[in-house]
Amino acid sequence: MKITGKTKVVGIFGDPVTHSLSPAMHNAAFEALGLDYVYVPFHVKLDNNADLKKAVEGIRAMNIRGVNVTIPHKEKVIKLLDDMHDSAKDIGAVNTIVNDNGRLIGYNTDGDGYISGLKEDLKAHGIKDFSLRNKKAVIIGAGGSARAILVCLIFEVESVIIANRDVKRARKLINALAEKKAMHEMRRTLWEIISENADAVSLKDISSHLQDADILINTTPVGMMGIGSLDIDLGKLPDRAVVSDIVYTPLETDLLSRARLRGLKTVSGLGMLVHQGAAAFKLWTGVKPDVKIMRDAALEALGEKKGQ
Numbered sequence: 677m678k679i680t681g682k683t684k685v686v687g688i689f690g691d692p693v694t695h696s697l698s699p700a701m702h703n704a705a706f707e708a709l710g711l712d713y714v715y716v717p718f719h720v721k722l723d724n725n726a727d728l729k730k731a732v733e734g735i736r737a738m739n740i741r742g743v744n745v746t747i748p749h750k751e752k753v754i755k756l757l758d759d760m761h762d763s764a765k766d767i768g769a770v771n772t773i774v775n776d777n778g779r780l781i782g783y784n785t786d787g788d789g790y791i792s793g794l795k796e797d798l799k800a801h802g803i804k805d806f807s808l809r810n811k812k813a814v815i816i817g818a819g820g821s822a823r824a825i826l827v828c829l830i831f832e833v834e835s836v837i838i839a840n841r842d843v844k845r846a847r848k849l850i851n852a853l854a855e856k857k858a859m860h861e862m863r864r865t866l867w868e869i870i871s872e873n874a875d876a877v878s879l880k881d882i883s884s885h886l887q888d889a890d891i892l893i894n895t896t897p898v899g900m901m902g903i904g905s906l907d908i909d910l911g912k913l914p915d916r917a918v919v920s921d922i923v924y925t926p927l928e929t930d931l932l933s934r935a936r937l938r939g940l941k942t943v944s945g946l947g948m949l950v951h952q953g954a955a956a957f958k959l960w961t962g963v964k965p966d967v968k969i970m971r972d973a974a975l976e977a978l979g980e981k982k983g984q
């Protein structure tokens with residue numbers, strides 16, 4: 677990669693940020709397309725948000741084309757931006773900022789990235805055109821990523837159960853979205869759809885919701901290296917069920933390993949990471965990246981590339 681005076685800069689704001697796979701993914705895709713861009717990590721500390729404010733001002737001051745935003749800034753950054761795309765308004769969090777001649781616009785590509793990653797991975801499992809229509813989903817967790825996935829999933833599936841350790845937080849998530857009344861192109865409001873089709877349960881009561889689930893999605897950090905494993909009886913799921921985890925370190929969590937041994941189709945968190953990144957890449961450059969190149973670069977950075 678040759679950096680010149682004309683090179684455009686993009687990057688990621690996070691705390692911590694050293695573990696991020698995004699620099700490897702994006703720089704590989706820029707190089708493959710011969711685009712004069714560079715993607716750099718910016719460690720923006722949580723502090724009292726003073727650093728975040730200065731960092732956002734720096735996007736304008738230094739003519740940075742855009743950034744990804746990750747933990748813990750996704751929600752706090754909203755009030756520092758000039759405008760929000762519907763994707764970020766609905767989710768209530770920003771994971772991508774585009775600098776449009778000094779106007780900073782917030783987007784959220786996490787939910788759509790999840791769905792694209794899921795469909796791509798299921799294609800690799802031999803399911804060509806996986807559709808979420810008429811499917812029943814169970815989401816474990818009620819944090820930021822559950823919210824992003826719920827907002828995008830709800831327009832396609834028949835129903836969603838949110839199972840969370842703290843059931844009040846799951847109810848709060850549904851109610852907060854239900855109050856948004858954001859318009860969708862199908863002319864039904866997000867409010868109507870969430871109110872009708874989403875429900876909250878306690879994680880300890882998840883079993884009774886598994887027998888007719890088509891897809892089970894873990895959005896908690898449980899299963900990450902050193903964060904234990906989920907105590908869920910996968911024997912209750914029907915044989916057709918897909919089990920998906922948004923954790924990608926390890927690529928095969930304990931949940932996915934148990935699901936695979938039960939003969940179920942499994943999807944790791946890597947597809948979501950790659951596709952939310954690919955969507956941000958397109959917003960900054962106007963060009964669609966090669967997702968295979970991004971995936972391979974992420975795998976290589978994880979030390980898991982096996983020459984495929």
Ligand SMILES: NC(=O)c1ccc[n+]([C@@H]2O[C@H](COP(=O)([O-])OP(=O)(O)OC[C@H]3O[C@@H](n4cnc5c(N)ncnc54)[C@H](OP(=O)(O)O)[C@@H]3O)[C@@H](O)[C@H]2O)c1
Nearest residue numbers: 817818819820821822841842845895896897922945948949
């Ligand atoms: N693949 C990707 O591209 C991608 C994208 C975004 C995030 N992620 C990963 O997704 C995970 C969650 O991120 P987030 O931003 O949604 O986090 P978050 O907002 O902090 O939410 C965490 C959720 O996990 C639950 N949880 C935490 N520890 C638990 C435990 N021991 N047992 C049961 N539930 C537990 C919390 O339940 P309570 O409400 O009861 O505390 C909460 O619902 C992280 O590991 C992150 O790295 C992956």
